[in-house]
Amino acid sequence: MGYTFHFDVVWRNLGFLLSGVELTLIVTAAALSSGALLGLVVALGRMSSRRWIQMPAIGYIELFRNTPALIQLMWVYYCLPILTGLELSAVVSATVALAINGAAYIAEIIRGGIQSVDRGQVEAARTLGLSYAQTMRKVVLPQAFRRMIPPFVNESVSILKFSSLVSVLGVADLTYQAQVLSTTTFRPIEIFSFIALVYLVLCSALALFARRLELRLAVSD
Amino acid sequence: MNSVVRVEKLSKSFGELQVLRDIDMEVHEREVVVLIGASGSGKTTLLRCINCLELPTSGRIWVNGEPMGDFDSGGAFRPLPEIALNRRRAQIGMVFQRFNLFPHLTARQNVTLAPVMVKRMPQAEADVLARSLLAKVGLSDKAEVYPSKLSGGQQQRVAIARALAMNPQLMLFDEPTSSLDPELVGEVLETMKQLAREGMTMIIVTHEMGFAREVGNRILFLHEGRILEQGKPEEVFNRPREERTRAFLSRVR
Numbered sequence: 058m059g060y061t062f063h064f065d066v067v068w069r070n071l072g073f074l075l076s077g078v079e080l081t082l083i084v085t086a087a088a089l090s091s092g093a094l095l096g097l098v099v100a101l102g103r104m105s106s107r108r109w110i111q112m113p114a115i116g117y118i119e120l121f122r123n124t125p126a127l128i129q130l131m132w133v134y135y136c137l138p139i140l141t142g143l144e145l146s147a148v149v150s151a152t153v154a155l156a157i158n159g160a161a162y163i164a165e166i167i168r169g170g171i172q173s174v175d176r177g178q179v180e181a182a183r184t185l186g187l188s189y190a191q192t193m194r195k196v197v198l199p200q201a202f203r204r205m206i207p208p209f210v211n212e213s214v215s216i217l218k219f220s221s222l223v224s225v226l227g228v229a230d231l232t233y234q235a236q237v238l239s240t241t242t243f244r245p246i247e248i249f250s251f252i253a254l255v256y257l258v259l260c261s262a263l264a265l266f267a268r269r270l271e272l273r274l275a276v277s278d
Numbered sequence: 279m280n281s282v283v284r285v286e287k288l289s290k291s292f293g294e295l296q297v298l299r300d301i302d303m304e305v306h307e308r309e310v311v312v313l314i315g316a317s318g319s320g321k322t323t324l325l326r327c328i329n330c331l332e333l334p335t336s337g338r339i340w341v342n343g344e345p346m347g348d349f350d351s352g353g354a355f356r357p358l359p360e361i362a363l364n365r366r367r368a369q370i371g372m373v374f375q376r377f378n379l380f381p382h383l384t385a386r387q388n389v390t391l392a393p394v395m396v397k398r399m400p401q402a403e404a405d406v407l408a409r410s411l412l413a414k415v416g417l418s419d420k421a422e423v424y425p426s427k428l429s430g431g432q433q434q435r436v437a438i439a440r441a442l443a444m445n446p447q448l449m450l451f452d453e454p455t456s457s458l459d460p461e462l463v464g465e466v467l468e469t470m471k472q473l474a475r476e477g478m479t480m481i482i483v484t485h486e487m488g489f490a491r492e493v494g495n496r497i498l499f500l501h502e503g504r505i506l507e508q509g510k511p512e513e514v515f516n517r518p519r520e521e522r523t524r525a526f527l528s529r530v531r
Contacts, residue, residue: 177376178380181437183367184329185391185392186369186444188364191395195391199382
């Protein structure tokens, strides 16, 4: 093997590399929260009994789950301004694209959670005189929410990793900083291996937090 | 005597399958009516039509003299608007075969949810009510326990307390002991007997023939979606008029 690893390039530029973590986290958090809200709307549409509400929701989910996230990203950044005249900065475009993509998955997570609640729960609540909205709020959603946590964590981890795609728009996230550093130091293997480790730490922290939350909510089991 | 439930020409179909055919039925105040019949005879569906958990295909139902559907148009059964239906349902207690307690709430919270949400009762007042109802079903010490920590019989008694919290004028029981271990059936039946003694109007679907005979004022035998025979327990159990009733009773005994 003729290659010698030189990880000192990572240590010498540690500050520069890690300066991308902040943007990675901001983009992920913003995409995740707006994606969750949009996902909730799409999920409610998907579960509607009215076809004219249900069909667009199904269309949305299928479109964004079944096309590459990278292309969605480029479409929002390059194509949206051409079609609508709406020009978004690279960071905002990246966040919007990730949110739109994530919402399609989150919608299905929410729908799955709600539909996994036993029908008998709804029947019991309705026979007590609770309205549909009260039944949702007090009986169905609290139970569904707990079951949504594990798949929602998966999706969060997924979005965190997908956020590396925003580097193609020149957003100075963790991955972008690694690219910049690689082109000047010619040490891509060391640098990208290192940032993979950073992603691992970030994702693990997220999963750990979710596990805690799950345990706290599981008091009644 | 006041009529609590009146059913006229009630029919229900699931697609091609007709489950109930032209049922006429009346239940009076303080009466305990027991529906018996083979599985598939329509007894559970009949019970679920009374509070519109199942929407009838046609026919009319009144509970406490109030219509459970919009009968002005005639013909097919049209449900009430949601708000009116919720108000009617709040006066009809229901106990399910599989308890359907809310697993994320304690026994006490299961009981207080509806009074607080539907009747706008202050939580403190609802808590007092819950404690007295849990005491009534013999579960004073389980108020702060979650359903998963209760036996089936205890869960079903909490479910009865939950229904009673709305101070219903009618209680519907859908095979309340069918998913219980045999040794737990007695405690639930005992609670129901107590309710009957206090004068609660009850409609019960059950396979417990001894209980039906002891507690029922009237037995309705359903067969293929019709009420084939009805009468006092000693008449139906000792001297059934219909051959099919005799055949059914000989099988379950």
